[in-house]
Structures are given as C-alpha cells and as structure tokens.
Amino acid sequence: MCADTPNTQPDYKDTLNLPKTDFPMRAGLPKREPDWLARWEKIGVYDRLREKEGREPFTLHDGPPYANGHLHIGHALNKTIKDMIVRSHQMMGHDSRYVPGWDCHGLPIEWKIEEQYRKKGKNKDDVPVVDFRQECRKFAEGWVDVQREEFKRLGITGNWADPYLTMNFHAERVIAEEFMKFLMNGTLYQGSKPVMWSPIEQTALAEAEVEYHDKESFTIWVKFKVANEGHDLQGAHVVIWTTTPWTIPSNKAVVYGADYAYGLYEVTGTPDECWLKVGEKYLLADKLAAQTFARARLEDGQWTRVRDVSTEELSGLSLQHPLAGAEGSNGEWDDLRDFRAAPFVTDEEGTGFVHCAPSHGMEEYELYRDLGMLEQVITYNVLDDGSFRKDLPFFGGKYILNRKGGEGEANKAVIDKLVEVGGLMARGKIKHSYPHSWRSKAPVIYRNTPQWFAAIDRKVGDGRDEHGETIRERALKSIEELVKFTPISGRNRLHSMMLARPDWVLSRQRAWGVPLTCFTRKGALPTDADFLLRDPAVNARIAEAFEAEGADAWYKDGAKERFLGADYNGDDWEQVFDILDVWFDSGSTHAFVLRDREDGTEDGIADVYMEGTDQHRGWFHSSLLEACGTLGRAPYRNVVTHGFTLDEKGNKMSKSLGNTVAPEDVIKQYGADILRLWVAQADYTADQRIGDTILKGTADSYRRLRNTMRFILGSLGDFSEDQRVAPADMPELEQWVLHRLAELDDVVRQGYRAFDFQGVFQAVFNFATVELSSFYFDIRKDALYCDGETPRAHAARTVLDILFHRLTTWLAPVLVFTMEEVWLERYPGEDSSVHLQDFPETPAAWKNDALAAKWARVRQARRVVTAALEIQRTEKVIGASLEAAPVVHVEDADVLAALKSVPFEDVCITSAISLTADPAPQEAYRLPEVPGVAVVFEKADGEKCQRCWKILPDVGSHAHDAVCGRCDGALD
Missing domain, CATH: 3.90.740.10 (Valyl/Leucyl/Isoleucyl-tRNA synthetase, editing domain)
Known part of the structure; x- marks a missing residue:
C-alpha cells in the first residue's frame, strides 16, 4: 500500500465492550483523603456500626499515648495496627469497639510548665499547687486536641467524640479508688529502700521510665x-x-x-x-x-x-x-x-x-x-x-x-x-551500660528514700483467689494460662520480668497526677498495725469529691478535715501528698474504660492490648500488676506487640541524626493509605525500616493494586443482575477463580484473627496482581471485550462482581481511603460506605481441589508456551502472542487430556494451538522446571481480525468485513 493510499479497513473499536470507569489511575490521595474523612464523620460510620444488633463484642483497649507533642512514626505504626485489628474484626461480624485514650498526668507535662516558669522568672514553689495543676491540665488538653486530629488523618476509626483521658474527673476518681483497693487489701505499705532516683527530676522512677545508655x-x-x-x-x-x-x-x-x-x-x-x-x-x-x-x-x-x-x-x-x-x-x-x-x-x-x-x-x-x-x-x-x-x-x-x-x-x-x-x-x-531517665536523658542513681509500695508477694485480702493469692501468683498464672501473646516471645519476656520483679514503687514526688489518697497516724511507725487509716467511709468521701471536682480536691484548703469527717481528729493524722506513678494511672484504665463505659466490656477485660515491645516493662506490665491486685487476673486476653521504627539503614531514628520520618510528611507526599500499606506489608512483630526508597516501593505496590481494582470497575460498568451466572454453569476458568476465593477467604479470616496483616495482605496482593491481573484478566480480556452478550462474558462479569465485593472488603481494613473510593464508584449513595459492610460469606462449595489440581497443570504448561513466545517476541519474529500458533508436545497423557479439555489457545492468548503426544524435536523449547512439555513455534495461518486481532483462516468470509466468525456474530 502506498503512503498516500487511504486506509479502507473498517474501525470496529466502538463495537468493543472496553472498560469504562471514572476511577482514576492517579490516586491523588493527599488531597482527596480529607474529603472521605469528612464524609465518614458526616454519616457517622463508627456510630452506625454500633447500631448493628446481635453481634459479639470485640474490644481493643487503647494504650494511652502521652499528650505532649506531635505524632512520630512510631505512633503511626501503633495506631494503624490497632485500626486494622478493629476494622477487620468488625467486618468479620463483631461489634468491634475502639475508645482512643490519652495519658495526661506526670512529669513530662509538669516539666514543660516548669520550663515556661523559668523563662518568665517564676518559681514553681511560689505558685499554689492547684493553680499549677490547672496549667498542666490546660497543656495536656491542647495536645490531646492536636494529636486527635493527627490520628484521625491516618484514617483511624474510633469513638473520637468521647475518648478517655486519665485526667477526666471520673478517671481520677477511679484511679484513686483502685489505689484505695491496695490500701484496703493489705498490699500497700510504706518502706524505705533503694529506688531508681532521678536527681534532675527529683523523683523516683519505675523501670519502665528508664533506658540504658x-x-x-x-x-x-x-x-x-x-x-x-x-x-x-x-x-x-x-x-x-x-x-x-x-x-x-x-x-x-x-x-x-x-x-x-x-x-x-x-x-x-x-x-x-x-x-x-x-x-x-x-x-x-x-x-x-x-x-x-x-x-x-x-x-x-x-x-x-x-x-x-x-x-x-x-x-x-x-x-x-x-x-x-x-x-x-x-x-x-x-x-x-x-x-x-x-x-x-x-x-x-x-x-x-x-x-x-x-x-x-x-x-x-x-x-x-x-x-x-x-x-x-x-x-x-x-x-x-x-x-x-x-x-x-x-x-x-x-x-x-x-x-x-x-x-x-x-x-x-x-x-x-x-x-x-x-x-x-x-x-x-x-x-x-548505665540507667538513664528516658525523659531528662540524665543518669539515675539508686537512693534510699521513703516510698509507697505495692507488695507483690503478700496475700491480697480481697477473696479473688481463683488465679492465686498474691499479685505475683496471679500475674504468672495469667501469663501462663489466660493470655495469648503475638508474637510468643512476648510471653517469655513478660513472664521472666514478672518472676524477678521487686515490689511496685507507687509514689512519685511531684505535683501533677492523682495523689496517694491515704492518711498515716502521726507518731506511728510504718510497721505498726494502725499506721494507715483504712476506713471505707473516708474512701467514699474522697471518691465522691474526685468525681465532682477531680483530684484537685485533695489539695484544697480543709481537704484533710473534709475527708476524715467527724470520726477522726485531723491533728492525729498526716495527709500523704505524693502522687501516683503514671504507670498506675494507665494500668488502671481497664477500670474506668472497660468496666465503667457503656462501650466497655461486661467483665472489664479487653480482647486485645496492642503496643510496642517496650511496653512489656511498661503498660502491659503495670496493667497486669494493677489488675491482679484489684481484679484478680490480667485485664486482657491477647497481648500483641510491635517492634520499633528504624531508618532505611536500620539505625534508630534521632532528630540529631536527621533520619526521622514524620507521618505528616509522608501523608503530604503520598497519602495516609501509603503509610498504612507500609505497615501492612511489613512484619510488625520485628523492627520496621522506613525511608524514601521503601516508601517508593510501597507506592509502586499500591499502583499495581489500584490498577487491578480499576480493571474490575471498568469491566463491571454495564453489569446487571440478569447477567449473573450460577457457579455450576460457569466455565472451568471462572470456577477455578471461585476456588481460589474460597481458599483466600480462609486465609484472610484466619490471618486477621491472628493479627497477621502481612500474611493477609501478601496473599490478597499476590492473588490480585499475579493470579488475576497477569493470568485471569489477561485471558478473559478477549471475552470481555469481544464476545458480546455470551454466557462466557456473563460468567466473567459475575466473577468480577464477586471479586469486587471480596477484594474491597478484605482490603478495607488496610487501605481505608482507597477501598472507600472503589466502593463508591459502584455504590455512590449518600449513606454508602465500604466500612459499613462485612466480609461476604464465601460458600464452601466453591472449593474444588480436583479442578485446582488440573488448572495447576494447565498453568504450568502455559508457562512453557509463554516463555517460548517471549523469545520470538524478543527476536522480533512476532509482535504479539496472537501471531503465533505453537505446537505443544506433552508426554504425560493426563496433562495432555487436561489441556485438550480447555480452550488452551485462549489460555495461552494465541490464535491457535496444536496439542500432541508426539515426541518433541530436539530444537523444541523446554523449561527445566516443567518436565514433559515442549513447544515448537509456528506462526498463525490466516488474516488478522480487525476487531479481536486474532489471526484466523475464516477472517473476511463473513457478512462483516475483515472479522472472524465470533466477532461477526457479536456484530449482529
């Protein structure tokens, strides 16, 4: 044909059923994610989930972060894992509750206020203690508001409108009540012994407040x-x-x-x-x-x-x-x-x-x-x-x-x-190696000083002896029999700590916190039987005042006389002004969150506590001690532990080294879903590395997955229920996909229940990008685009619809924004949300091991064919696999029968294919890992169909010009 000769070939592009969707390939997550956050808040997704009746409660209890600064990457890792636990269990049929909380008392906040005083030339000791405490409270309130918005930006679901704060009046009341249980059950005592002491902060420290340098x-x-x-x-x-x-x-x-x-x-x-x-x-x-x-x-x-x-x-x-x-x-x-x-x-x-x-x-x-x-x-x-x-x-x-x-x-x-x-x-x-305060970073000393302790080997006089008579016995039995640990190494670590730990130092010599609400008799020794005042009526007055006024009530004028009442002479008693270790505060949260709230638990025990590995000596530890002293057992059924965050080289992050990664920066560049995907792809039980190179790899995985979802959406644009095909009537290839979905359903549910997000994501990701995009979609594009309204095309779209509902829900706990976008593309209603859905039930009848074994052999043979054709493509012999009609020599009769029973040319995306049991010639292409299959390349005979591009002998012999018989029928 000359260059100026007009092209008279018919253009059949408009007759093809090509994917149609407005779902963009470019996600634009940093700009678009806030809109979804606003939408979820508007329609009240979290509250609407609580309205679902008849569901078994599942509660992850939040270990409270400290309210004194912007979030770091460790916070993002921690809260994202928690969110995936909560969302996945909700979608598996639970009423999955999450009440976020904050730790608000303690030295770091007090230290900040003192710094402000020093800059102004003020002396903390000249300020009334209640005024000082109010300034600490305001400081914590400000950071709670900041961190709440930063957590929400990560896509974290929860009861953000009503979080728990350790400085709320009811919380302060319950913390004091929990302390008074130790007072009443005989485990509280005052002793003078060496404790880790910070001369800089001038207070005793717990082991969890110490780091070694x-x-x-x-x-x-x-x-x-x-x-x-x-x-x-x-x-x-x-x-x-x-x-x-x-x-x-x-x-x-x-x-x-x-x-x-x-x-x-x-x-x-x-x-x-x-x-x-x-x-x-x-x-x-x-x-x-x-x-x-x-x-x-x-x-x-x-x-x-x-x-x-x-x-x-x-x-x-x-x-x-x-x-x-x-x-x-x-x-x-x-x-x-x-x-x-x-x-x-x-x-x-x-x-x-x-x-x-x-x-x-x-x-x-x-x-x-x-x-x-x-x-x-x-x-x-x-x-x-x-x-x-x-x-x-x-x-x-x-x-x-x-x-x-x-x-x-x-x-x-x-x-x-x-x-x-x-x-x-x-x-x-x-x-x-020497102990340092993790706050001031200064060395600590051991110093003998009068402190208040909870005796962990003294019989607890509360009658809760089912799991042991002492705090240590109860803690060890809880670890050994009542709690499941992920990973199991957490059990061994906490167990060894509990075996060796000394009595718990409860007191701190500071001002911002819940005081040790007790009185000591003047002139009595700590060993005297009447040294401590143990009176339920006094305790009740303290609790009532704290509920109404907060712990500040302890410091107000006349507090001693008010709480002692008419039964005691104030001159005979000393009021204790030490404050409780903040680990006691957070260790008590099970009582005022799990026990007391409507969205708590009936027995005051959480299904999951999940924190970093440092919390074996921190929150896991203090919660276990506190609950064993007041509840008789551990306040959790599962303890899940994640590692630390490191830079790409495996170094600890440090501002001085300039190797920190701020969540805010990642979100601005990539979006929160990429950060969440980084969490899901990693083994969180070990230390995590993060940096530009790793995040770029994460973003690439995201694009591949997004492309899969885009294909599904585009192919379902005109799907209607009257096209749905029953599984028994589907071609084998579609039945094989359903089999894989049934297998995956087990993997997904078991993985989510075991908190194995890496295992879930890898399984779903590999299925979506390898088995679907590179195999099933690759094969079925031809039928979807070219078949028209045929049973094969309808079966394929039925499977795509099934895939849509499972992939979007299975991935929703991880990619909370993207799966919402995918869902709304098909179901754009005002109250629609993927996060209101459950994982679809997958029929066990879809499993077909015999069919799966057969298609495993088919796919193996396909590998040999596609590898042989790739050589021809590389050598420019052909431009596309549809130009080929290879001869496939198969030694095994069962394999040959399997290949003959399926449209193997469609599976291999060739225009034709010949299957034979004849011995393969020497020059035939072979793959060492697939013995017994060899391929001889041949070009396809005939003309190229201008609609489906297959090369077939019958092209041009039908009513419509330059098309094959299949396409001619589709055009009628």
Whole structure:
C-alpha cells in the first residue's frame, strides 16, 4: 500500500465492550483523603456500626499515648495496627469497639510548665499547687486536641467524640479508688529502700521510665583495713572495687563469696607513681589477684602469695572504713564495718569483695533486711537533688550530677579524699551500660528514700483467689494460662520480668497526677498495725469529691478535715501528698474504660492490648500488676506487640541524626493509605525500616493494586443482575477463580484473627496482581471485550462482581481511603460506605481441589508456551502472542487430556494451538522446571481480525468485513 493510499479497513473499536470507569489511575490521595474523612464523620460510620444488633463484642483497649507533642512514626505504626485489628474484626461480624485514650498526668507535662516558669522568672514553689495543676491540665488538653486530629488523618476509626483521658474527673476518681483497693487489701505499705532516683527530676522512677545508655564512670579499688587486734591479719587490707565512688561515704559493710578461694598477698616491689608500699598485705580472691595488682601498676614479681585464707577465717574479721579517724571526719566513719558472706558476690570481675552501701543498692538492702539489720546500715547522706547532706564531713553539698545531668563534684571529691588518707589502691575509668531517665536523658542513681509500695508477694485480702493469692501468683498464672501473646516471645519476656520483679514503687514526688489518697497516724511507725487509716467511709468521701471536682480536691484548703469527717481528729493524722506513678494511672484504665463505659466490656477485660515491645516493662506490665491486685487476673486476653521504627539503614531514628520520618510528611507526599500499606506489608512483630526508597516501593505496590481494582470497575460498568451466572454453569476458568476465593477467604479470616496483616495482605496482593491481573484478566480480556452478550462474558462479569465485593472488603481494613473510593464508584449513595459492610460469606462449595489440581497443570504448561513466545517476541519474529500458533508436545497423557479439555489457545492468548503426544524435536523449547512439555513455534495461518486481532483462516468470509466468525456474530 502506498503512503498516500487511504486506509479502507473498517474501525470496529466502538463495537468493543472496553472498560469504562471514572476511577482514576492517579490516586491523588493527599488531597482527596480529607474529603472521605469528612464524609465518614458526616454519616457517622463508627456510630452506625454500633447500631448493628446481635453481634459479639470485640474490644481493643487503647494504650494511652502521652499528650505532649506531635505524632512520630512510631505512633503511626501503633495506631494503624490497632485500626486494622478493629476494622477487620468488625467486618468479620463483631461489634468491634475502639475508645482512643490519652495519658495526661506526670512529669513530662509538669516539666514543660516548669520550663515556661523559668523563662518568665517564676518559681514553681511560689505558685499554689492547684493553680499549677490547672496549667498542666490546660497543656495536656491542647495536645490531646492536636494529636486527635493527627490520628484521625491516618484514617483511624474510633469513638473520637468521647475518648478517655486519665485526667477526666471520673478517671481520677477511679484511679484513686483502685489505689484505695491496695490500701484496703493489705498490699500497700510504706518502706524505705533503694529506688531508681532521678536527681534532675527529683523523683523516683519505675523501670519502665528508664533506658540504658553507655556511660563513662570512675572506677576505684579501695582499701579496708583489718581491725582485729592480735590477729595475724591485723593491718592487712581487704580491697573492694566500685564504679560509684560517691557511695563510699555511705559504706556500711564489705561482703565476700562463701565458695571462692581467697589468699593473703604481700607487695615485694613497687614501680614509680604507685600508691602501694613494699610489705603491705592484701586479701584478694585468688582468681582476681593478678589483674587487681596489674591495675595498681605492679608487675609480675612485685607481689607474692603468702598463704590461703579460708572463708571461716574471713568470717571472724572486722574492717575499718578508709575514712575512719580522718582529721575533720567528726567520727562519721569510725564504727567498724560489718564483714560477712553474701550470695551476690562474683569472682568474674573486681576483687572478690563487694562494698555494701545498702541505701544505694538493692541486693545489699535485701541482704541486711533479711538479717534484720537495716537500722544499723541505712544512711540518708544523699538528698532529693543528688547532693550530699550539708553536714556530711568533706563532701557536704557536693552534687553527684550537675544540674544538666553531667558529672558533678562528688565522685572526684571522694576519690581525692581517699588518695589523701591512703585509702586507694588504684583508679581508672570504665565505659558501661548505665540507667538513664528516658525523659531528662540524665543518669539515675539508686537512693534510699521513703516510698509507697505495692507488695507483690503478700496475700491480697480481697477473696479473688481463683488465679492465686498474691499479685505475683496471679500475674504468672495469667501469663501462663489466660493470655495469648503475638508474637510468643512476648510471653517469655513478660513472664521472666514478672518472676524477678521487686515490689511496685507507687509514689512519685511531684505535683501533677492523682495523689496517694491515704492518711498515716502521726507518731506511728510504718510497721505498726494502725499506721494507715483504712476506713471505707473516708474512701467514699474522697471518691465522691474526685468525681465532682477531680483530684484537685485533695489539695484544697480543709481537704484533710473534709475527708476524715467527724470520726477522726485531723491533728492525729498526716495527709500523704505524693502522687501516683503514671504507670498506675494507665494500668488502671481497664477500670474506668472497660468496666465503667457503656462501650466497655461486661467483665472489664479487653480482647486485645496492642503496643510496642517496650511496653512489656511498661503498660502491659503495670496493667497486669494493677489488675491482679484489684481484679484478680490480667485485664486482657491477647497481648500483641510491635517492634520499633528504624531508618532505611536500620539505625534508630534521632532528630540529631536527621533520619526521622514524620507521618505528616509522608501523608503530604503520598497519602495516609501509603503509610498504612507500609505497615501492612511489613512484619510488625520485628523492627520496621522506613525511608524514601521503601516508601517508593510501597507506592509502586499500591499502583499495581489500584490498577487491578480499576480493571474490575471498568469491566463491571454495564453489569446487571440478569447477567449473573450460577457457579455450576460457569466455565472451568471462572470456577477455578471461585476456588481460589474460597481458599483466600480462609486465609484472610484466619490471618486477621491472628493479627497477621502481612500474611493477609501478601496473599490478597499476590492473588490480585499475579493470579488475576497477569493470568485471569489477561485471558478473559478477549471475552470481555469481544464476545458480546455470551454466557462466557456473563460468567466473567459475575466473577468480577464477586471479586469486587471480596477484594474491597478484605482490603478495607488496610487501605481505608482507597477501598472507600472503589466502593463508591459502584455504590455512590449518600449513606454508602465500604466500612459499613462485612466480609461476604464465601460458600464452601466453591472449593474444588480436583479442578485446582488440573488448572495447576494447565498453568504450568502455559508457562512453557509463554516463555517460548517471549523469545520470538524478543527476536522480533512476532509482535504479539496472537501471531503465533505453537505446537505443544506433552508426554504425560493426563496433562495432555487436561489441556485438550480447555480452550488452551485462549489460555495461552494465541490464535491457535496444536496439542500432541508426539515426541518433541530436539530444537523444541523446554523449561527445566516443567518436565514433559515442549513447544515448537509456528506462526498463525490466516488474516488478522480487525476487531479481536486474532489471526484466523475464516477472517473476511463473513457478512462483516475483515472479522472472524465470533466477532461477526457479536456484530449482529
């Protein structure tokens, strides 16, 4: 044909049933998602779901985030997982409830208000406590409003109109009531023991408020002289090693190991610049002697072992503090130090002897507590701010830490004094893991201070003994028998923590929180039976006041007399003003959320608690302790744990490193659905990586899925119920799709029930993009576009309709915005929403394992054909697979029969195909992984149909020009 010859071929494009949809390929999520949020709020989706009757409740109880800043990527991960749990269970037929909440009390908010005061030159102590607390409340309220909108922007469903706040008056009442249950059941006590103390924040800290970082510490080897007159060891020195020189002024004892070998050693030579002298004798563990002398700069040959020293001999010795008799010490350290065996001594490091300051070490405290000797060994040398008491000789007023959390003067002052009095053998520095406050980031210390505790091994006098008599027994039984953990490692972690944990420190020395609502008798000791006032009438008055006025009622003038009433003389009682640990607040939420709210649970127990892995020592932990003390068991049936968020290289995110990813930024660039998809694609039980490259990959997966949904929508534009075909009347290919849907229905439901979102999404995504887009849709495009009103086309559209309802609902818990968009494209009614739907029931009869096995063989053979044709396409022999009519040689008779029983040319998207049992020639194409199938390429005979593009011999022999018989019939 010449270039200027007009094209006379007929154009049949308008006769094809091509996909028609307004659903755009470009999602435009950042701009469009807010419209869907507004729509859901307008039609009240969450409330309308609550109106569905006869459904089994399912409650995920929200671990409250802290109300003091914008959301970070960890918040987005956490809330998205929760949302997928809630939505998926709703769509599986539950009444799935989610009440968002916030933790509003505590030091971080108090700290912010104090910062504002300092900038204005104000002193917190000059402000009435109720006024200060009101400012804290306003600060928290502001951040609750900010975070609520940020969470909603992520597509999180829930009762946003009525969240729970730990600072609501009813919540404060219940927190106080829960505390008073410990008061009444006998587990509350006041004790003076070492607790982790933040000198910067001047309060006790719980383990959950502490994080561990490397810290460089001074390390010293200190000499304690044997004081026994007449003993041949008199004048020898026991040597201890410590990384906390500041505790030496509080030393009360030295301990040794009962099972270690000890010896007496003598210095026979010294190098220059050495604190040791020839002739001095030292008691050391044999295993550690050489390295101890090396630290003192002695070389081999400059010391010798004199003799064995048995532990029986050690037990008869008394020791002298190195500062004893020092000029100006005023006798502070002149008493002899106790010297005995202890189980916590190790011969792995140090000297084999351990210095004991029971005011600053829990193991030492417990040793002397069990010996009944605490009164002899407890000191109060360190004040709230981490300074030594003013009247302590040599060291009074010196700080362990400076006001910014760095090294203070105390350690150096102690070391210098020990050098001066000849009490030091060696010194150095060590880098080790050390506890820091997660708020101030400053190191903490162990400090003996009067605190309030819940005893976890004391019998709980509440009669709830079904799961144990003590808090520890109940907690362990809950972990072992009542709670399911995802992943299972969470069970082991929480169990080991609960086995080893000490009594729970409930008190904090701050102002913003729920006070410890109790009274102590003046002049009584904590061990006295009448030390604590236990009166239900007093408790009831406190609860009533808190309900009406909040916890501020405790601080108002006349509060003590008001609560004690006429039955007690206020002069006889002290009002406690410590506040409760905020972990007690959040640990009590089961009572005022699950138990007390209409949208709570009948038994006060949640189906799921879901938080990050750090909450095994945080909210999971405190909730378990609190509920075991008041409810008798764990307040949850499932504990689900996610990992931390890291950057793309696997590094911890840090503002200083500039590697943080803000949810707001991701939403502005990609949309919230991409962030949600990132969550669904990952194994959330491990640590998650996120960054630009990962998000681009997530966006690509999203586009592929969106393309699948767009094809379905386009192909269903003219579908009507009178076209619906019963499954039994469908071609095998459609029946195979239904079989796969039945299989997937099990995977989806089981996966969602097991909180396995990655497994659900991968299964659905692979089905949609591989089995559908690359196989079923690829094959059926021809019938959908070209068949006209035939049973085959109707069957295909019936299957597409079935696919539509399952894919949109199955994916709705993940892609909340996109699946709403897909749903509204077909069902645009004013009150329509995919989130009002349940997962469709999938008939078990759709499963057909025999058919699936047959089509697995068909698909294997198809792979060989398509691979063979791809070579011809690459070599430019053909441009499209419809130009081919390959010969397929099949060795297995059953496979050959299977291929002959289906329209295999349609399956392979060729114009024709020949199937034969003849042996394949040598040059035939084969795939090693599909034995017994070989393909010989042949071109299709005939002319190209101008409507369906198949090359067939009958083209041009029908009433309509240049079309095949099938298309000719469709045009009539």
